[in-house]
Amino acid sequence: MNAGQNIDFKEVGHCGGKITFIFRKDGNGQLLSSIKWASQRPNPAALAGVYALDNGLAVCPLFFAGLGQPWSPPPFQGCVPVIIGSDSEGHFGHKCSNCDRYWRSNPYPNFCPYCGVALQISSCLSDAQKTYVGHYVKTLNDATESALSGLAPNEQKEVEIDLDSVADAVASPEKPDFYLSEESQQKKFHCYRCGHFNDVLGRYAYCSTCGVRNDSQIASEEIEEIRNSINNGGSLSTALRSGVALFDSFIRQFVEQILHLVPMTPRRRNQLGKQAFHDLKFVRESFQDCLDITLCRDMSATDITYAEKMFHRRHLHEHKGSIVDQKYINDSGDTNVRIGQELRETREDVHRFLSILSRMFNNAHEQFNSIIPPADIDKP
Numbered sequence: 001m002n003a004g005q006n007i008d009f010k011e012v013g014h015c016g017g018k019i020t021f022i023f024r025k026d027g028n029g030q031l032l033s034s035i036k037w038a039s040q041r042p043n044p045a046a047l048a049g050v051y052a053l054d055n056g057l058a059v060c061p062l063f064f065a066g067l068g069q070p071w072s073p074p075p076f077q078g079c080v081p082v083i084i085g086s087d088s089e090g091h092f093g094h095k096c097s098n099c100d101r102y103w104r105s106n107p108y109p110n111f112c113p114y115c116g117v118a119l120q121i122s123s124c125l126s127d128a129q130k131t132y133v134g135h136y137v138k139t140l141n142d143a144t145e146s147a148l149s150g151l152a153p154n155e156q157k158e159v160e161i162d163l164d165s166v167a168d169a170v171a172s173p174e175k176p177d178f179y180l181s182e183e184s185q186q187k188k189f190h191c192y193r194c195g196h197f198n199d200v201l202g203r204y205a206y207c208s209t210c211g212v213r214n215d216s217q218i219a220s221e222e223i224e225e226i227r228n229s230i231n232n233g234g235s236l237s238t239a240l241r242s243g244v245a246l247f248d249s250f251i252r253q254f255v256e257q258i259l260h261l262v263p264m265t266p267r268r269r270n271q272l273g274k275q276a277f278h279d280l281k282f283v284r285e286s287f288q289d290c291l292d293i294t295l296c297r298d299m300s301a302t303d304i305t306y307a308e309k310m311f312h313r314r315h316l317h318e319h320k321g322s323i324v325d326q327k328y329i330n331d332s333g334d335t336n337v338r339i340g341q342e343l344r345e346t347r348e349d350v351h352r353f354l355s356i357l358s359r360m361f362n363n364a365h366e367q368f369n370s371i372i373p374p375a376d377i378d379k380p
Contacts, residue, residue: 139161
């Protein structure tokens with residue numbers, strides 16, 4: 001791979017297949033119609049649906065029932081049922097109508113993974129899908145009008161939307177007049193709670209199906225990576241700094257969501273929004289005061305004091321070349337070191353610190369869910 005090559009945001013082609021509109025006039029001249037989708041391509045494929053107006057605007061989701069069962073009804077007469085195919089990985093792109101950000105997930109998301117607002121598919125179609133819905137409705141309306149005027153009794157006509165040609169064009173520099181594809185993002189994860197797939201920008205997000213945050217899931221993965229680096233001979237001071245940096249980003253994400261979603265007084269908003277999240281004592285006190293979240297719930301005073309000391313040690317490694325000064329001794333209460341001494345971590349100490357971080361992450365996550373609870377969703 002060339003230096004600087006972007007490994008994110010890759011185009012993902014359509015799943016392909018063919019949609020066929022079938023028209024037939026019975027012996028009395030009444031027009032009958034049906035829709036068929038078929039594909040013989042080897043890649044994954046899934047289907048979703050929306051009801052749309054004649055102008056191509058989607059108004060509500062369309063749910064398919066089992067074989068031989070009717071589809072969910074339209075909200076009012078005149079709506080056009082639109083079948084939407086997935087991308088070639090079996091996923092669907094979406095764009096939030098509230099924050100205008102893009103992700104991929106299952107066909108019927110309930111929440112925006114970024115801003116957390118409740119959604120339904122008709123309000124979060126991707127740009128590519130909106131183009132497709134407009135093309136689909138126009139093709140169907142034109143075909144229906146043609147069949148009404150052109151078909152004789154007992155005559156049949158088929159009109160096709162060839163999505164195989166659209167899928168094949170993903171590797172070609174020349175695209176057809178009608179073209180759609182999706183785009184992979186940066187963090188792919190299956191929600192630990194409901195099991196559904198999400199592909200989002202950045203790392204931290206809500207599950208777009210059940211609405212639970214993935215912060216603790218991501219933090220667990222990253223703590224495991226830090227532990228592996230230690231066990232494989234990596235720098236212990238670097239591991240300590242990485243742990244505190246993870247804490248900072250983890251807490252920052254929670255605070256951003258709380259400030260966005262939870263009403264609070266200006267004093268508390270300012271207290272949360274302007275603090276540095278690498279000061280454990282201040283974070284603990286602010287969370288307790290502003291949010292009634294006990295970050296170190298069920299933890300001993302010894303472990304809390306130890307964790308606060310490790311945060312101060314991180315500061316020395318980061319900014320003082322690991323050399324002890326009087327400020328460190330005053331702030332941390334560590335009387336087992338001397339001014340001018342170079343701090344050296346042990347593997348056992350860093351592992352212990354990471355375990356304490358994990359407990360704080362779990363505490364924050366569980367109590368956050370009591371403030372902004374996820375939805376009850378069945379696993380796939």
